[in-house]
Each structure stands twice: as structure tokens, then as C-alpha cells.
Amino acid sequence: MISQGVKSTEQCGACGGVLVRDSGQFVHGGRLWWGSEGRCRACGHGWCEEDTGGPTPEPLRRALLAKHGAARVRTAVPLTGRVGLLRALREHRGLSLAEARSAADELASNGLTGTLVETELLAAALRRHGVEAVVEPAEPVPGASSGGSSGQDSAGR
Structure with a gap:
């Protein structure tokens, strides 16, 4: 299975503690899926969400691209x-x-x-x-010529 993920932290809305979020994209059954789950280290508040068929939410795509590159x-x-x-x-x-x-x-x-x-x-x-x-x-290899990009991505954006 092809997958890629990213971890982040944010403030828990329930108690103000540190919430750890684990999000990612993966291919299952020939389709693009994305998922996100989180749990507060202090109070244990948590959730899990997963979806397929539609586009991955842009905040998740941006986080994956920032961590792993295009x-x-x-x-x-x-x-x-x-x-x-x-x-x-x-x-x-x-x-x-x-x-x-x-x-x-x-x-x-x-x-x-x-x-x-x-x-x-x-x-x-x-x-x-x-x-x-x-x-x-997608990043150019040092010393190689770059061909530029139209800005369109593989998801059609």
C-alpha cells in the first residue's frame, strides 16, 4: 500500500492540553483515501475521520507537501x-x-x-x-536543468 503521513500538535479544544494529530493519504483498492486522527495527551479527548472519493482537504495536502515535498x-x-x-x-x-x-x-x-x-x-x-x-x-536535482511547471498538480488543481 502506498501511503504518506504527517504528525502535528495543536491545543486541545476540550482542556487546553496538547493534542497530537496524525494525518495522511493512502491508496486502498485502487482509490485515494485520506485520514486524520487525534488524541489529547492530557484529557484523552480524541477522534478519527477517514474519507475516499473526493479530494483530500487542502490543509492536509499542504502539510504533506511541506513535510515530504512534491x-x-x-x-x-x-x-x-x-x-x-x-x-x-x-x-x-x-x-x-x-x-x-x-x-x-x-x-x-x-x-x-x-x-x-x-x-x-x-x-x-x-x-x-x-x-x-x-x-x-519534483524538486530539481542540483546541477540539472529545470523545466518549470504550469502549476497544475496531479490532482487537477
């Missing part, structure tokens, strides 16, 4: 055809044909960025459609 998914080899790529993008991300074409152009040039979990899930969808895809850190 990942980039790109095609592994130059494309000879775009049918599999367009199908994968439309099915995986629910894009119109025009949106899928734009995302395909970005994927084939600079790649799409997101959390490691998001990019691995997209790469798996691409591979199911016969598109060789690789996931790598």
Missing part, C-alpha cells in the same frame, strides 16, 4: 500515440477531452506534480492504459 509523474518514454494517455486521464480525473489534452501535454513535457500518493495513483492508472510512467521527486 512528487512528479511523467511519461517514461516519448509517446507514439495519445489514446491510452487521454483515456487514463479522463477516467482517473474525470476530465473533458479538452482538459485531458491539456493535462496530457503537461504530463508529456514537464510532468504533473502532487503528493507522492496522488502521483503514484495517477502513474498506476497510466500504466493500466499502456502508458509507461515514472514518479520522481
Whole structure:
């Protein structure tokens, strides 16, 4: 299972003590899930929440990206055809044909960025459609030329 998490602390709303929150994203059954749970060290107040199907809440995505950095998914080899790529993008991300074409152009040039979990899930969808895809850190390697980014991520934001 592909997963990535982050721990944080905040003030407990029940007693004012230190609340420890453990949050993350993971892939289960071919779908993106996110979860968050927390417990106060002082009073024991706690909760757990989990969801799939919709986007991961932005505060959680930002925390994952801040801790682990972004990942980039790109095609592994130059494309000879775009049918599999367009199908994968439309099915995986629910894009119109025009949106899928734009995302395909970005994927084939600079790649799409997101959390490691998001990019691995997209790469798996691409591979199911016969598109060789690789996931790598999005930060430029020292000494390598940077290709820039359009700002669009693998989650379509």
C-alpha cells in the first residue's frame, strides 16, 4: 500500500492540553483515501475521520507537501500515440477531452506534480492504459536543468 503521513500538535479544544494529530493519504483498492486522527495527551479527548472519493482537504495536502515535498509523474518514454494517455486521464480525473489534452501535454513535457500518493495513483492508472510512467521527486536535482511547471498538480488543481 502506498501511503504518506504527517504528525502535528495543536491545543486541545476540550482542556487546553496538547493534542497530537496524525494525518495522511493512502491508496486502498485502487482509490485515494485520506485520514486524520487525534488524541489529547492530557484529557484523552480524541477522534478519527477517514474519507475516499473526493479530494483530500487542502490543509492536509499542504502539510504533506511541506513535510515530504512534491512528487512528479511523467511519461517514461516519448509517446507514439495519445489514446491510452487521454483515456487514463479522463477516467482517473474525470476530465473533458479538452482538459485531458491539456493535462496530457503537461504530463508529456514537464510532468504533473502532487503528493507522492496522488502521483503514484495517477502513474498506476497510466500504466493500466499502456502508458509507461515514472514518479520522481519534483524538486530539481542540483546541477540539472529545470523545466518549470504550469502549476497544475496531479490532482487537477
